[in-house]
Amino acid sequence: MEIFLQLLISGIATGSIYALAAVGFALLWQTAGAINFAQGEFMMVASFIILGIIHLLGVGVLPAFIIALPIVMFLLGFVFKRVLVDPLLKAGDFSLVIATVGLGIFLREGFRLIAGAFPLPFPKLVPDTVFNIGGALISANEIAILVMSLIVIAALQWFLNRTFIGRCMEATAQNTDVARILGIDVDRMILYTFMLNAVLVTVAGMLITPTYSAKFSNGEIFGQVAFMAAIVGGFNQVRGALIGGFLIGVLDNMMAFYISTQYRTALPLLLLIIVILFKPEGLFGRREERRI
Amino acid sequence: MKTGLDTNIHGKKLVKQTVHPAWQAIKLGSLALAVIGLLIAPFSLRNYGLILLCLWSVYTIAVQGLNLTLGYAGQISLAQAAFMGLGAYISTLLVQAGTNFWLAMIIAAVSCTLIGALIGFPALRVRSHYLSFVTLGFNGLIMLLIRNEEWLTNGTFGIRNITRPSIFGLSLDSNINYYYFCMVMLGLVTLAVWFMLRSPWGRAFKCLRDNPARAESLGISVTNYTLLAFALGSGIAAIAGVVYAPLIEFIEPAPFAVTRSLMFLLMVVVGGRGTLVGPFIGAFFVTLFPEWVRFLDDYYLVIFSLMVMLLIRYLPKGIAGLEPIIAQRFIRKEAA
Incomplete structure (x- = not known):
């Protein structure tokens, strides 16, 4: 039971990171129709930018994160949208998928050249101490991850549901045409969504990288988890992507302990196939009509 | 004229x-x-160049398969490397168990076609991009299986000493003979794809690509034909794998990873999707061209991926898409 609790909490902690990346992925898809196959690489890039700031300025993780935020928002939000997405969206989403696949490889190989092929240590949010809560061993870092991502998720929910801009963005995500009719500046909202995605990948990158160390190839795993969480949960609702993230985090952890470490990543993949087979709109998504 | x-x-x-x-x-x-x-x-050519050309032909075969899915049915598959790996492992294991090479090739191709149909079915029922997600997951799953089922696949150590087959009593052991075998296989697969595209099936594929709504209204079942294209494309990938294993005489999980599938996808796009020559050009830029620009070394993939992004922006039909543009030039000259 203690072990179950321990696995559950660390699973929720990891899952909360997946949830952040999944929400960004889902928002981009819904708002701009852009499937970002470079989402994992975005997390990798954000973590390297934070790491670079830590080394250059000699600051801690959190200040570095705050300095990195506008840089990432500019590069992976504004520049990504203006330079790559805007010209291609007119040509259809197929071109964009290919372009993001290309961008993913570009970023991965680019950072292999810049940072080398060896993993670099990435500082944790808080120093390592382990708490014993009713027999379950929980590290301070897991608690910090959980607190941090819950704050971000709460802020995100507040922003999307309670602020004017947030509601406009949500409206654009739900139905672009109606949003435009209602007088919402759709293009601006799409730009904001890209910026928001950049914020989410920065937070997710900062929280997950200590576990894996900063490495150019990290994006491959991160990206897969992000889109699996989004689809399993239901990408057309922010709620769905969030729950999908937590679900995959917890299942992944349980699988590794109770069944097999070698096949830990197999479960999310199977879950993905099962969801697409039986409930394609996702476990918590809204049913959609089929488009040709 | x-x-x-x-x-x-x-x-x-x-x-x-x-x-x-x-x-x-x-x-x-x-x-x-x-x-x-x-x-x-x-x-x-020395042995190295010969092996490279063989590798090019193997990749071209795999890309021809992906081109069916991507260029004609308009669906993105990210498991081409996994199907190639399945083909390589299935045939190698069967041959080592005493099966005839050609029979093993047929079994590998047919089973990959069936697996393709099996995983394509749920994905294609739903939305346009689900196939790409399912296949991406599938590639990961196959990698896990090959890595972990060591009793069967020898895990990350791979299978060594794969023997080359013989044909009509002619041994393909030497590199030159195997080279010609690769070229013949490439020619056969290309011919098969060409015939397929000229058949009513193929015309339906083209119709799907150009105007899916119209295809549906003409009574072409979009889902069934897309599924067929994807399944056949997967089967062709298996053939590429069957040719690949005896070529390198060694198989391990790494060459069949997701990264390779992504590269196959980019090869189709660079060469020109929906054209017969596209795969030849696309595979050329990944296997042979880097040899001429050795000085680029590690920068090659960075430049290649950058080229893909520029290409999709300015020449979305790929390098083969230049052909009609050049042909147009010739018409103007005639008129002038």
């Missing part, structure tokens, strides 16, 4: 388009030159 007829939808005027005979001659000439070049290549 080859002529083609074009009418506008109102049938107002028949515009006669003529392709300049010089352009036809250039095209046929370069094709003949390429074939002759490939035939005499073994006499001027």
Whole structure:
């Protein structure tokens, strides 16, 4: 039971990171129709930018994160949208998928050249101490991850549901045409969504990288988890992507302990196939009509 | 002189388009030159170059398969490397268990076609991009299986000493013989794809690509034909794998990873999706071209991926898409 609790909490902690990346992925898809196959690489890039700031300025993780935020928002939000997405969206989403696949490889190989092929240590949010809560061993870092991502998720929910801009963005995500009719500046909202995605990948990158160390190839795993969480949960609702993230985090952890470490990543993949087979709109998504 | 007829939808005027005979001659000439070049290549190349050309042919076969899915059915598959790996492992294991090589090839191709149909079915029922997600997951799953089921696949150590087959009593052990075998397989697969595209099936594929809504209204089941294209494409990937294993004489999980699938996807796009020559060009830029620009070394993939992004922006039909543009030039010259 203690072990179950321990696995559950660390699973929720990891899952909360997946949830952040999944929400960004889902928002981009819904708002701009852009499937970002470079989402994992975005997390990798954000973590390297934070790491670079830590080394250059000699600051801690959190200040570095705050300095990195506008840089990432500019590069992976504004520049990504203006330079790559805007010209291609007119040509259809197929071109964009290919372009993001290309961008993913570009970023991965680019950072292999810049940072080398060896993993670099990435500082944790808080120093390592382990708490014993009713027999379950929980590290301070897991608690910090959980607190941090819950704050971000709460802020995100507040922003999307309670602020004017947030509601406009949500409206654009739900139905672009109606949003435009209602007088919402759709293009601006799409730009904001890209910026928001950049914020989410920065937070997710900062929280997950200590576990894996900063490495150019990290994006491959991160990206897969992000889109699996989004689809399993239901990408057309922010709620769905969030729950999908937590679900995959917890299942992944349980699988590794109770069944097999070698096949830990197999479960999310199977879950993905099962969801697409039986409930394609996702476990918590809204049913959609089929488009040709 | 080859002529083609074009009418506008109102049938107002028949515009006669003529392709300049010089352009036809250039095209046929370069094709003949390429074939002759490939035939005499073994006499001027050392083993390394020969193996590279074989690898190019193997990749071209796999890309031809993906081109069916991507270029004609308009669906993105990110498991081409996994199907190639399945083909390589299935055939190698069967041959080592005493099965005839050719029978093993057929079994590998058929089973990959069936697996493709199996995983394609749920994905294609739903939304446009689900196939890409399912196949991405599938590739990961296959990698896990190959890595972890060591009793069968020897895990990350791979399978060594794969013997090369013989054909009509002619041994393919030597690199030159195996080279010709690769080229024959490449030719056969290309011919098969060509015939398929000329058949009613193939015309349905093209119709799907150009106008899915219209295809549906004409009674072509979009889902079934897309599924068929994807399944056949997966089967062709398996054939590429079957040829690959005895070529390298060693298989391990790494060459069949997701990264390779992504590269296959980019090869289709660079070469020109939906064209028969596209895969040849696409595979060329990933296997052979880097050898000429050795000085780029680690920068090659960065430049290649950058090139893909520029290409999809300015030349979305890929390098083969240049052909009609150049052909147009010839028409203008004639008119002037």
